[in-house]
Amino acid sequence: MTLLDDFLDWYLAEHPISATLLGADGHDRTLGDFTEAGFTARERAEEEWLRRLAEYAPASLDDEIDRDLVLSHLRGVVAEARWPEWRRDPAPYLGAIFGSMFAPFQQRLKPEADLVDAAVARLADVPAVLAACRENLDPGLASDLLVRRGLDQARTARPFLTATLPAGVADEGLRARLIRAAEPAAEAFDELVTFLEGFEAGGTWRMGEELYSTLLRERELLGYGASELHEKGLKAWDELDVRMREVAGRLGDTEWRAAMESLMDDHPPTLEAMRAEYEAETFRARDFARDRGLVTFPEGEDCRVLPSPEFQRPLIAVANYLAPPPLSTSRAGVFFVPFTPDGYTDEQVRQRLRTNSRAQMPSIAVHEAYPGHHWHLAWMAGSPRKARKIFRTPYFVEGWALYVEKVMHEQGYFDTPQTELAHLDCRIFRAARIVVDTALHCGDMTIPQAEEFMATKASLSPGTAAAEVGRYCAWPTQAPSYLTGALEIERIRDDYRGDLRSFHDAIAGSGGLPLGLARKAVIPA
Known part of the structure; x- marks a missing residue:
């Protein structure tokens, strides 16, 4: 056992939900300690682990990369402790509960009886976790915007826990047991809804330029800060x-936004039709990537295309992906199609369908599935490096998925002006994200200005633009990861000696590393 192994064991023990979602055994009977004492004890321990691992001498290049990956993670969490999410936002509590209840039943890596046993044990922890949420939220730090997002999600908990989740259990007796266990948890959520409805928050969601830049440099290892990133976004746009x-000129339009508006009118007629068309496009992309020899496919990989879960719908307006647990033997993932929340009007549904038009579907399916997220995360699950299965950055993971959109374009996948324009629209959307996220958190843009920017500088409906901006406010530094990471991967490819397939297999197989470490993994000094 090395010091790094000791840290990984500590991390999994202290983060049982993450451990379970990663596929580690022995952590699925608890949600963990969400009290103030629990958070502060972990923060002190992380500072100590950072000190000890900074002095650790690795035995090989791979060990060095693993150590530096963990150090980047620890420097990030130590920096973020100055701006504690657990005091400002209900999300750490709600996301932990929803994710820990949903993913195991979606992935079904264990017998149904074991899944229900674990769920019942976790449900018993829910009242204590939500009590800690009420206790820990600081009115002076918490943001009204973040509290309202949490409230919208909390309102979905009762039907999710008492109806949606049990409906997936086939055995009648086990289903009844799960329903009984869910009721006290649902009641605790009812109490939290009442609490959040009356909660007066006076804090801000803005991270500020200093911390934002620190995370870019020390966690993402990018070598530049928020202002430089903002300029990169403007240039890319x-x-x-x-x-x-x-491209719009080839379609007879002088402005690409007008051309995209026209293309968006050609969309599936219903949400379920949208899911079915995405499924067909997903497997067309798989066949294309295989036929062109762009990547090596891992044995047993499988990607299902399903409606987004109910608890996600108030928060996420775009497609997303659930990866196979990397510490398990599974290679099965889920591409979630962005269904609207219950209660949306016909017009709101129509706008969601328009932002998933037939011209846009090829790019989105490539990004989420083949050879984007699903292929990458199924492929990297075969890595022997445990640290790289546990820690990954969106600057690689999302950067990879946008990078391969460009690769598929270069290979001729987007073979009409319509799909080519939609492909470029997906890319300019990510450039707009860089501009907006940095401006929002550095205090240079208001929320209405950000919503207008996303609705006019990318092809988003006003409703989708509002949902996107809410996400940026809640998740600083994530939105720029797509295009930033794609551009960095392209630079590494330019310096790589070897064919395209070997480059893809090597860099994607190295994990989801900060980009400087990814370069070291495939182009050793």
Whole structure:
């Protein structure tokens, strides 16, 4: 056992929900300690682990990369402790509960009786976790925007826990047991809803430039801060704007936004039809990537295409992906199609369908499935490096998925002006995200200004733009990861000596590393 192994064991023990979602055995009977004492004890321990691991001498290049990956993670969490999410936002509590209840039943890596046993044990912890949420939220730090997002999600808990979750249990006796266990948890959520409805928050969601830049440099290892990233986003937007005008001209429009508006009118008629068309496009992308030899496919990989779960719908307006647990033997993932929340009007549903038009579907299916997230995360699950299965950054994971959209374009997958324009629209959307996220958190843009920017500088409906901006406020530094990571991966590819398939297998198989470490993994000094 090395010091790094000791840290990984500590991490899994202290984060039982993450451990379970990663596929580690022995952690699925508890939600963990969400009290103030629990959070502060972990923060002190993380500072000590950072000190000890900074002095650790690795035995090989792979060990060095693993150590530096863990150090980047620890530097990030130590920096973020200055701006504690657990005091400002209900999300750490709610996300932990929903994720820990939903994913095991979705992935079904164990017999149904074992899944119900574990769920019943976790449900017993829910009242204490939500009590800690009420106790820990600080009115002076918590943001009204973040509290309202949490309230919207908390309102979905009762039907999710007492109806949706048990409906997936086939055995009648086990289903009844789960329903009984869910009721006290649902009551605790009812109490939290009442609490949040009356909670007066006076804090801000803005991270500020200093911490934002610290995370870019020390956690993401990018070598530059928020202002430089903002400028990169503006430059990328301008370059893409020129290219999109040219493609729009081939469609008979002088402006690409007008062309995209027209393309968005061609969309599936219903949410279920949207799911079915995404499923067909997903497997077309798989066949194309295989036929072109772009990547090596892992044995046993499988990607299902399903409606997004109910508890996600108030928070996420775009497609997303649930990966196979990397510490398990599973290679099965789920591409979630962005259904609207219950109660949306016909017009709101229509707008969601428009932002998943038939021209846009090829790019989105490539991004979420083949050879994007699903292929990458199924492939990297075969890595022998435990640290890289546990820790990964969106600057690689999301960067990879956008990078392969460009690769598929280069290979001829987007073979009409319509799908080419939609592909570029997906890319300019990510450039707009860089501009907006940095401006929001550095105090240079208001929420209405951000919503207008996303609705006019990318092809988003006003409703989807509002949902996107709410996400950026709640999740600083994540939105720029897509295009930032894609551009960095392209630079690594330019310096790589070998064919495209070997590059893809090597860099994606190295994990989801900060980009400087990814370069070291495939182009050793």
